Amino acid sequence: MRRIRIQAENFDIAAETAALAETSADVGASVAFTGFCRDEGGRLSALELEHYPGMAEAELSRLAGEAEGRWPLIGLTIIHRYGLIRPGEPIVLVLAASAHRRAAFEAADYLMDYLKTHAPFWKREHLKDGTVGAWVEAKSTDDDAMERWR
Template sequence: MIVRVQAEDFDTGAELADFAADRQDVGAVVSFTGVVRDSDAMLDRMEIEHYPGMTERALTDIAATAMSRWELADALVIHRHGALRPGERIMMVATAAAHRRAAFEAADFLMDYLKSRAPFWKKEVTRAGENWVAAKDDDEAALGRW
């Protein structure tokens, strides 16, 4: 299990290749990469803050929960912090399991957690000003599945 919180960008292809390298014990590897979205062409940047140590522990705990709940062979969680521009990678999740359903469900679970419960604070800086991003009802409702 790998959990990283970092300011640096990452190469999705290289991360996935490293994650899946030499795995002959799994039948499924699922990955998702989130990018900074600019829905209305107003976003200059997204500023993501976190508390070092606390954030890594929280992400490690939720990844461990996914590992045991879906009997994963492995899991990867990468989340960036700092100032990110539209189109930049913000996070990546990958899961490996014997069967695809477990890999898909665990990846979905991890993404829902990262979106709603992970201890990150996000501020949008737009041409119109700045605002802290609040939790969305849809994201909160998605957690109800788990």
């Protein structure tokens, strides 16, 4: 089972994990990664995320298909939020389920590396002093992490 959602609303990590575990009696392991908004040392009031509707869903679906082709996954959930997200709130959830832990760990790791570098989302900082910062640039460390999957 594959579930992909892009939404403004928050999500319930425990409920999403339970729903994934219920997809099959063959689930022996699930791995969850949740990315949260940081306050960047107290200077950030929110992070604004934008995306291209349709294109973003298609890219997440393509990435999910690649993961399913590389590992024997029983279930996969990807949820990515957009809009204004406050520090401490979740931004992204990747859940990977398989019969065995290694496949679930590797698939979740792979998906996060690719989401950080290929998913069509853009982030802009909203600062505590009331100003809107620049769009956040991609990090070379994210590109380096992604290279190991090639």
